[in-house]
Amino acid sequence: MDYDLPEDLVALKNMAAKFAAEEIAPNARDWDREANIPREVVAKLAELGFIGIFISEKYGGAGLGDLGAAVIMEEIARHCGGTALMLDAHNALCCAHFLIAANKEQKAKYLPKLASGEWLGAWALSEPGCGSDVAAMTCAAVQDGDTWVLNGTKQWITNGHYARVFVIMAKTTPEGGPKGISAFIVERDTPGLSTGPKEDKMGMRASDTVEVRLEDVRVPKEDLCGELNHAFVDAMKVLDRGRITIAAMSVGLARGALEEAVAYAKQRVAFGKPIFEQQSIQFMLADMAMEIDAGRLLAQKAALLADAGEPFTYEASIAKVFCSEMATRACLNAIQIHGGNGYTKEVPVERYMRDAKLCEIGEGSSQIQRIIIARHHLEDR
Amino acid sequence: MDFQLSEDHSMLQQQMREFADEVVAPTAEERDQQAKMPPEMIQHCAELGLFGIAIPERYGGAGLDCVASCIVVEEVSRACAGTGVMISAHNSLCVDPIMMFGTEEQKQKYLPKLASGEWLGCLSLTEPGSGSDAGAASCQAVLKDDGWHVNGTKNFVTNGGEAGVMVLIAVTDPDDRKRRLSAFIVETDTPGCTIGKLEKKLGIRCSSTAEFAFEDCVLPKDALLGEQGRGLKVALTTLNGGRIGIAAQALGIAQACLEQSAEYAKTRVQFGRPIAKLQAIQNKIAEIAIGVTAAREMVYFAAWEKDVGRDYIKSGAMAKLFAAEVCSKAANHAVQVFGGYGYCQDYPVERYLRDAKITEIYEGTSEIQRVVIARSLAG
Numbered sequence: 236m237d238y239d240l241p242e243d244l245v246a247l248k249n250m251a252a253k254f255a256a257e258e259i260a261p262n263a264r265d266w267d268r269e270a271n272i273p274r275e276v277v278a279k280l281a282e283l284g285f286i287g288i289f290i291s292e293k294y295g296g297a298g299l300g301d302l303g304a305a306v307i308m309e310e311i312a313r314h315c316g317g318t319a320l321m322l323d324a325h326n327a328l329c330c331a332h333f334l335i336a337a338n339k340e341q342k343a344k345y346l347p348k349l350a351s352g353e354w355l356g357a358w359a360l361s362e363p364g365c366g367s368d369v370a371a372m373t374c375a376a377v378q379d380g381d382t383w384v385l386n387g388t389k390q391w392i393t394n395g396h397y398a399r400v401f402v403i404m405a406k407t408t409p410e411g412g413p414k415g416i417s418a419f420i421v422e423r424d425t426p427g428l429s430t431g432p433k434e435d436k437m438g439m440r441a442s443d444t445v446e447v448r449l450e451d452v453r454v455p456k457e458d459l460c461g462e463l464n465h466a467f468v469d470a471m472k473v474l475d476r477g478r479i480t481i482a483a484m485s486v487g488l489a490r491g492a493l494e495e496a497v498a499y500a501k502q503r504v505a506f507g508k509p510i511f512e513q514q515s516i517q518f519m520l521a522d523m524a525m526e527i528d529a530g531r532l533l534a535q536k537a538a539l540l541a542d543a544g545e546p547f548t549y550e551a552s553i554a555k556v557f558c559s560e561m562a563t564r565a566c567l568n569a570i571q572i573h574g575g576n577g578y579t580k581e582v583p584v585e586r587y588m589r590d591a592k593l594c595e596i597g598e599g600s601s602q603i604q605r606i607i608i609a610r611h612h613l614e615d616r
Numbered sequence: 617m618d619f620q621l622s623e624d625h626s627m628l629q630q631q632m633r634e635f636a637d638e639v640v641a642p643t644a645e646e647r648d649q650q651a652k653m654p655p656e657m658i659q660h661c662a663e664l665g666l667f668g669i670a671i672p673e674r675y676g677g678a679g680l681d682c683v684a685s686c687i688v689v690e691e692v693s694r695a696c697a698g699t700g701v702m703i704s705a706h707n708s709l710c711v712d713p714i715m716m717f718g719t720e721e722q723k724q725k726y727l728p729k730l731a732s733g734e735w736l737g738c739l740s741l742t743e744p745g746s747g748s749d750a751g752a753a754s755c756q757a758v759l760k761d762d763g764w765h766v767n768g769t770k771n772f773v774t775n776g777g778e779a780g781v782m783v784l785i786a787v788t789d790p791d792d793r794k795r796r797l798s799a800f801i802v803e804t805d806t807p808g809c810t811i812g813k814l815e816k817k818l819g820i821r822c823s824s825t826a827e828f829a830f831e832d833c834v835l836p837k838d839a840l841l842g843e844q845g846r847g848l849k850v851a852l853t854t855l856n857g858g859r860i861g862i863a864a865q866a867l868g869i870a871q872a873c874l875e876q877s878a879e880y881a882k883t884r885v886q887f888g889r890p891i892a893k894l895q896a897i898q899n900k901i902a903e904i905a906i907g908v909t910a911a912r913e914m915v916y917f918a919a920w921e922k923d924v925g926r927d928y929i930k931s932g933a934m935a936k937l938f939a940a941e942v943c944s945k946a947a948n949h950a951v952q953v954f955g956g957y958g959y960c961q962d963y964p965v966e967r968y969l970r971d972a973k974i975t976e977i978y979e980g981t982s983e984i985q986r987v988v989i990a991r992s993l994a995g
Contacts, residue, residue, distance in 0.1 A: 236625075236683065236920050237618045244617075302617065497993050517990035524989055525914075525934040532913035536619050553909045556902075608905050609898035612878040 238532075244306050247299075251310035254283060263315035266441035267586050270433055272318060274397075280322065281352025285311070288326045289334055294346035296330075301476060301538035305483035309531070312487030313494075314583075316590025317441025319484045320597075324393035324442070325349070327477040328598075329356030332402045332418060336461030336469045341420060345400060357398035359389035359447050360470055366391075367603050369404075369467060370413040374449065376405035383407075383419060383459065385427075385452040391597075395430050395445035399423045403449070404466050411464055418466035420458045427452035438589025475548050476541060477598045478555035482534040485558035485594045486527060488587050492562075492569035493523045495584050499573050516572055523565045530558040549611045556604035559594035566591045619913065621683070628684055632691035635664060641695035647822035648967050651814075653702060653778060662733025666692075666703050671711060675727035682857070682919040686864035690915070693868030694875075697971035698822035700868055704861035705774040705823075706730070709979075710737025713783050713799065713854045717842035722801060726781055735780030740770035740802075740828055741851050747772075748984050750785070751848055753797060755830060757786040763837050764788075764800065766808070766830040774978070776826025777814055779804055783854070785847045795845030800835055808833025819970030856929050858979045860922065863915045863935040866943035866975035870911060873943075873950035873968050874904045880954055880963070891953075900949040907942035914938045930992040937985035940975035947972040 240248065258279060266272050280286055288304045290296025297303070304326065312319035330349050333342060333356075348354040365371040374387025385405050395401070401421045408415030421428060431446035461469045497520060500511035510516045533554035540547035566588035570577035577584050595601050621629060639660055647653065661667060669685045671677020678684075685707055693700030711730050714722060714737075729735040746752040755768025766786055773782070781803055788798040802809060812827030842850050878901055881892040891897045918935040921928035947969035951958035958965045976982045 236620065236622060236916070238917050238920055239617060241617055497995075511994070514987075517993075518983075518986045520993055521937075521986040521989035524993055525938055528917075528931070528934055529910040529914050529938055532619075532917055533910055535617070536909075536913055539617060539619055550909070553906050557906050557910055605899050605902035606895070608902040609892075612874065612901050612905060613882060613892040613898065615882075 240302075240306065244303055247303060248306045248310060250283060251285070251307050252313070254279070255310050255314045259311065259318055260314040263318070263441065264580065264583065264586065266315065266317060268440075270435070270440045270443070272321060272441045276318070277321075277352055277355065280318075285322055286325060286352040287330070287350030288322075289330055290346050290350040294342065294350050296346065296350040300542035301479050302535060302542055304480050305534050305538045308480045308483035309487035309490070312484040312590075313491045315441060316484060316488050316587065316593070317439045319487065320439045320442040320593070321394055323477065323480045323484060324358060325356050327480040328358035328393070328473055329398075329400070329402055331473045331476055332358060332460065332469060335472050336418060336465070337420070340457070341460065345420065349400070354399035355394050355397045357392050357394040357401045358473070359392050359395075359401050359403040361389065361391045363388055363390050367600055369416070369470065372404065372406050372416060374403070374405045375409065376407050376417060376419060376454070378456075379453075381456050383454045383456060385419065385421070385449045385454060387449050389447040389449070391434075392430075392445050392447045393442055395447055396433055396443035401428075401447065402460055403447070404470060408464055413467040414464055416466045416470075417463050418460040418469060419454045420460050421452060421454055425452055425454065437592065438586070439593045440589075474598055475551050478551040478604075479534055479537045479541060479547075481594050481598050482530065482537070482551070482554035482558035485562035485591060486530045486534055488591045488594070489523065489527045489530065489558075489562040489565035492565045492584055492587050493520065493527060495582065495587075496520060496523070496569040496572040499576075499582070510572070519568045519572060523568060526561040526565065530554070530561050533557055549608065552599070552604040552607040555599065556601045556608070559591070560601060562591040562594055563588065619916075621687070625683055625687060628680075629687045629691060632688055635660075636691045636695035640692055640699055644696035644699070645961065645964065645967070647696065647698060649961075651816070651821040653698070653822050653824060657699060658702075658733060658736065658778065661699070661703060665731075667706055667733040667736070668711070668727075668731025669707055671715065671727050671731045675723060676731040677727065682860060682922040683916060686860060686915055686919045689861050689864040690868040690871070693865040694872045696822070697865055697869050697968075698820040700865045701820055701823045701862070702736075702775055704858070704865055705739070706737045708858040708861045709739035709774070709854055710779075710781065710783050712857050713739070713841060713850050714801065716853065717799065717850050718801070719838075721838070722841065726801060730781065736775050736778045738773050738775040738779035738782045739854065740773050740776075740782050740784045742772040743769060744771055748981055750851055751796065753785060753787055755784075755786045756790070757788050757798065757800065757835070759788070759837070762834055764835040764839060766800075766802075766833040766835060768830050769812075769827065770830075771812075771827040772815070772978070773826045773828060774823060776811060776828060777824025782828075783841060783850075785851050788844055788847070792845065797847030797851070798844045799841040799847045799850035800839045801841050802833075802835060802839065806833055806835065818973060819967070820974050855979055856932055857922065859932045859936040859985075860915065860918050860928070862975055862979045863911070863918065863932070863939040866936075866939035866972070867908065867911050867915050869968050869972050869975070870904065870908045870939070870943040870946040873946040873965065874901070874908050876963070876965055876968075877901055877904060877950045877953040897953060900953055904946040904949050907946055911935075911939040911942045930989060933980070933985040933988040936980065937982050937989070940982060943972040943975050944969075
C-alpha cells in the first residue's frame with residue numbers, strides 16, 4: 236500500500252500546475268468568451284508532452300499511463316475546463332483509439348503528427364439521433380471496391396473545428412447492431428467531409444465542438460482502424476479510459492472552485508468578520524474538500540488498475556459519476572459562497588460551474604454510469 | 617503508488633470475512649434483540665486476537681497496524697456493527713491511549729490483559745453535560761495523600777458494561793483553561809466506581825453503553841495516564857485515531873447494505889421480473905456502490921497515513937464523516953429496496969439502518985468532523 240504519487244509524476248504535476256497558473260489562468264476567461272484557444276497555446280502544451288500523453292516515446296509522445304494523464308488533467312482543469320477537454324478529446328479519445336486499434340503502418344503515419352501537436356485529432360461517435368445508444372448509429376460505410384464510402388452526420392465532435400484527422404465510427408453491417416460498427420481514419424481534407432459552425436455551448440467554451448458531415452466520403456480500405464465490425468468494443472475501451480480523465484478533470488474543476496471559495500471567504504467580511512469564520516460557510520468548504528479528496532482517490536484507483544492492465548470499467552464508471560456530480564456541487568457551492576459576485580464573470584467560479592456540468596454528460600452520462608455500476612452487482616458473473 | 621492491500625492484509629481480510637460470516641452474522645439478530653454481548657462472542661474475538669490487534673507482541677498482542685485494525689472492524693461490522701464497535705472501542709479508545717501515553721509499568725500491567733481479552737477496555741470521556749465540548753467536563757479528580765479522589769458522572773461509555781479497565785478523563789485543574797483535564801487508568805472494580813444504567817439504544821444494541829458514577833473513588837497516584845493537565849490532548853489524540861475505526865465500522869455496514877440489497881433485488885419479482893431489472897432499483901444499488909467504493913478509499917487512505925506516521929487528522933475526519941454519511945444513506949436505500957420486508961426484522965437491513973445512525977454521532981459528530989476539516993483549510 237502506498238498512496239503517494241511516484242516522484243516522476245510529482246514532477247509532472249508541478250510542471251502542469253506551473254503552466255496552468257502562468258499560461259492558462261490569466262487567459263481562460265478570454266478563451267471562454269471568445270470560444271477559442273489560440274493555437275500557440277496548443278504548441279506550448281505539445282512542448283510539455285501534454286498532446287502526446289499516451290503515445291510512446293518512439294513516436295514522439297510522453298509515454299505516460301492513465302495515472303499520468305489524470306495528473307495532467309486535474310492541473311489543467313484547475314484553471315480551464317475547456318483546455319483540459321481539448322487535451323482529453325485529443326489524447327484519451329482520438330490517440331487512445333489509435334493505440335487500441337490501429338495497425339503498425341497507421342501508427343507510424345499518424346502518431347508522430349498527433350504527438351507533436353502538428354495535427355490535432357478528434358473522435359466521432361455521437362450522432363444527432365444517437366448518443367448513449369451507440370448501436371442506433373445511422374452513419375453508414377459501404378464498401379465500393381477498395382474504398383469505403385461514408386455518409387452521415389456526426390455530432391458533438393470535440394476539437395472538430397481544428398482537427399486534421401478524425402477517427403469516425405460508422406455502421407458497416409446495418410443489421411449488426413453493436414457488432415456492425417467499424418472505425419475509420421479520415422483526414423480533414425478528404426473530399427465530402429465538412430464541419431459545421433462551433434456549437435454555442437454553455438460551458439467548456441474554449442474547446443470547440445462541431446458537427447461533422449460526411450457526404451460520399453471515400454476512404455481507402457487501409458484506413459479502416461481496427462478489425463471490421465469491431466469498433467463498438469474498441470470505442471467502449473476508449474470510453475473506459477476517457478472516463479478516468481473526465482473524472483480527473485472534474486477533480487481539477489472542483490479544486491478550482493474550492494481554492495477560489497476559500498480565498499474569497501477569508502477576505503470577504505460580513506458582520507464584522509471574514510465569512511470563513513461562519514460555520515455555514517465552513518461546512519460547505521469542508522464538504523467540498525472531503526469530496527475532492529474522495530474523488531481524486533477514485534480517479535487514481537481506476538487509473539492504477541488501468542495502468543496495471545487489470546479490469547477497470549467498474550472503477551472508472553464510479554470515478555466518473557462521483558467526480559462529475561461532485562464537481563458540479565462544489566462549483567455551485569463556490570458560487571453560493573461568493574454571493575452576488577459569484578454570479579458574475581468577474582470571478583471564475585461561474586465558468587467552472589458551466590464547465591463542470593459537461594462532465595456529467597460527456598463520455599457516458601451519469602445515468603449510463605449508474606447502469607454500468609448496477610450491472611456489476613446485479614448480473615451474475 | 618498502490619492502493620491494493622498487501623498479501624498479509626488480504627489474508628487477514630479473508631480470515632475476518634470467514635469469521636464474520638460463520639460466527640458473527642448468524643447470531644447478530646439475537647444479540648440485537650437481547651441487547652447483550654454474550655461472553656462467548658467476547659471469547660471468540662479474544663481467541664482470534666482481536667483485542668490486541670495493535671498491541672506489540674511483547675505484551676501479548678498481534679503488533680499489527682491501523683490498516684489491519686480497519687480490516688477487522690470493517691469485516692466484523694459487515695456482519696454485526698455492535699460487535700464491530702466493541703472491538704473498535706476497546707482497541708482505539710482504551711488500548712491506544714495506554715500505548716501512546718502510558719508508562720512502561722502501566723503498559724506491562726494493562727496491555728497483556730487487554731490483549732488477551734481478559735479485560736475489556738473503554739473510555740470515559742462524555743458526561744451528561746459535555747459531549748462534543750469535551751473540555752467542559754466536570755467530573756473531578758483531586759489529589760490527596762492517599763491518591764486521586766474522583767467524583768462525578770460519565771455516560772455513553774461504550775463497552776462500559778463489560779469493561780475491566782477504563783481510560784478516564786477528569787478535571788484536575790479547574791481554573792487552568794488549557795490544562796484543566798487529566799487522563800487516568802481506572803480498574804472498574806475500584807470502590808466508588810459504580811456502573812449505572814445501560815442505555816436502551818436505537819442501534820448497536822448488543823454493544824453496551826454505560827453510565828458510571830464516581831463517589832469518592834480513590835485511584836492510586838500512578839493511575840495518571842500521561843502528564844497531569846494533558847487530558848484533553850490524550851482524549852483528542854485518542855479520538856483522532858478512533859475516528860478511523862468508526863469510519864471502518866460505517867464502511868462495513870454500508871458494504872452489507874450493498875450486498876443484501878443486490879441479492880434481494882435479484883430474487884424479488886414484481887411486474888413479472890426481478891426488481892433488479894428496474895432502473896429505479898439499479899440507481900439505488902449504484903448509489904450505494906459508489907458511496908461504498910469511495911468510502912473504502914477514504915478509510916484506508918487515512919489508516920495508511922496513520923501507519924506511515926503522517927498527520928492524519930484531516931484524512932481521519934474526512935473518512936469518518938464521509939463513511940458515516942454514506943452508511944446512513946446506504947442503509948436507507950437498502951430498506952427501500954426491500955420495501956415492507958425491509959421494515960421488518962425478518963431481514964437484517966432495518967438493523968443496518970438503526971446501526972448506521974450512530975456512526976454520524978459518536979467519536980465526533982459529523983458537525984465536529986466538518987469543523988476539523990474546515991480548520992485544515994484555514995491555512
